[in-house]
Amino acid sequence: MIRGVVLGQVWATKRNPRLAGKRLLLVAEVVEDAAGRRRSGRVVVAADDLDARVGDAVVVAFGSGARNAEEACSRDVLSDAAIVQIIDSE
Amino acid sequence: MIRGVVLGQVWATKRNPRLAGKRLLLVAEVVEDAAGRRRSGRVVVAADDLDARVGDAVVVAFGSGARNAEEACSRDVLSDAAIVQIIDSE
Amino acid sequence: MIRGVVLGQVWATKRNPRLAGKRLLLVAEVVEDAAGRRRSGRVVVAADDLDARVGDAVVVAFGSGARNAEEACSRDVLSDAAIVQIIDSE
Amino acid sequence: MIRGVVLGQVWATKRNPRLAGKRLLLVAEVVEDAAGRRRSGRVVVAADDLDARVGDAVVVAFGSGARNAEEACSRDVLSDAAIVQIIDSE
Amino acid sequence: MIRGVVLGQVWATKRNPRLAGKRLLLVAEVVEDAAGRRRSGRVVVAADDLDARVGDAVVVAFGSGARNAEEACSRDVLSDAAIVQIIDSE
Structure with missing residues (x-):
């Protein structure tokens, strides 16, 4: 999983039918080195079903982890990334 | 998934038979930092079955997500990346 | 798997129910070239169930490897990364 | 999948028995930005079963896509990358 | 898969029980551009079961490919990376 910050939402009229009804957000990865944190x-x-808002710090899961975020043991979910947590503090 | 822009199509006479009939597009990843957006x-x-055109902004899914874009629960799809959405606005 | 160092813990009230009870840690990747080691x-x-502490050098596994760290053959684990070892020496 | 160019072949006497008989090629990834194309x-x-030659432009698939390149629905293939197409033009 | 060179071994007393008895090696990725080869x-x-030694050039497989290196069709292997070949020449 990675830590990121929500930039905005993606809108589309033409999409794979398996994405119908999904809320897709753009998330910028946040990295951190000796000089501090920054966007990479x-x-x-x-995909988001936690109602994350622009500016929220979030945790994003990938691959089958992301599919499981939507449905247990689901094998037919199209999305390969999902917001699984909104971060309060670290 | 990533956001990208379509650069063009790939043509080949010699390909794995499992790719027969597939339309394969080159997609440039678009990243974004404090200085704005740019191609990485x-x-x-x-793989594309949304008829994306050169210059279109698209969302690309990977791995099993990409296989599911082609066929539900498919386990024998060769492609590991698929265009799943053409972006209207953000 | 990668080698990293524990930076801290992530706290959240709003999270996917499949993450309930999980301890999630931030781990900085450590790389190494001719000039020596550094954080990338x-x-x-x-996810952590070895009680790793801030500053510990750890090994992190990803994908289905990470899910198996939690439960054998588990197919419904949400996490896609897990601490699987605390390094004593190399 | 990525686009790349074939650099050469890898030879080994000591290998996992599941790789026996496989032809393994080194492929350099080709990236592209405003300044044009270059090797990253x-x-x-x-793995290659299309008889790609040094200098050929190819498409490489990864993960389960690569395993499916070798055998439909195969779950026990060791290789995680396969040449699935030799590019004629773009 | 990637090409790399063995740096050393990782030792740990505290590890996930599924890693018991495994030999884990640190492998530096080797990349190559117009200026020649270098560590990235x-x-x-x-994981290593080919008895690779420090300085050996090796091929590392990832994901389910790495799990299959250990056991055919294994779905409960924790490791996500395995040395599958020691390179003689290229």
Whole structure:
């Protein structure tokens, strides 16, 4: 999983039918080195069902972890990234 | 998933038979930092069945997510990346 | 798997119910080249059940490996990264 | 999938028995930005059964996609990367 | 799969019981561009059952490929990276 910050939402009229009804958010990865935290530049598109808002710090899961976020043991979920937690503090 | 922009199509006469009939597009990843958006340089080859055109902003899914874009619960799809959405706005 | 060092813990009230009770740690990846070791800047969020502490050098597994760290053959674990070892020496 | 160029072949006497008889090629990833195309430096080792030659532009699939390149629905293939197409033009 | 060079072994007393008896090695990724080969800085921790030694050039497989290196069709292996070949020449 990675830590990131929500940038906004993606809108589309043309999409795979398996994404119908999904809320997809743009999340900027946050990295951290000796100089402190910063955005890496990398942006992922993640499904959200926690109602995350722009500016929220979140945890994003990938792959089968992301599919399980939507449905237990689901094998037919299209999304490969999902917001699984909104961070309060660290 | 990542956000990208379509660069063009890949043509081949010699390919794995499991790719027969697939339309494969080159998609440039778009990243974003304090200085704004730019192409990262990274290019992925993704299956497309949404008829994306050169210049379109798209969302690309990977791994089993990409296979599910083609067929529900499919376990024998060769492709590991698929265009799942054409972006209207953000 | 990667080698990293524990930075701290992530706290959240709003999280996917499948993460309930999980201890999630921030782990900074450690890379190494001719100039020696350093943190790459990349930070992963990993499940921990070895009671790793801040500053510990750890090994993090990803994907289905991470799910198996929690439960054998588990297919419904949400986490995609787990601390699987605390390093004594190399 | 990624686009790359074949650098050469890897030879080994000591290998996992599941790799016996496999032809493994070194493939350099090709990236592309405003300044044009170039090799990223990243090199992957991919199974090949399309008889790709040094200098060929190829498409490499990863993960379960790569395993499916070898055998439909195969779950016991060791390789995690495979050349699935030799590019004629783009 | 990637090409790398063995840096050393990782020792631990506190580890996930599923790693018991495993030999884990640190492997530095080797990349290659117009200026020649060099270590990228990235280091992976990989299971080894080929008795690779420090300085050996090796091929590392990831994900389910790595699990299959240990046991055919195994679904409960924790490791996500394995040395599958010691390179003689290229």
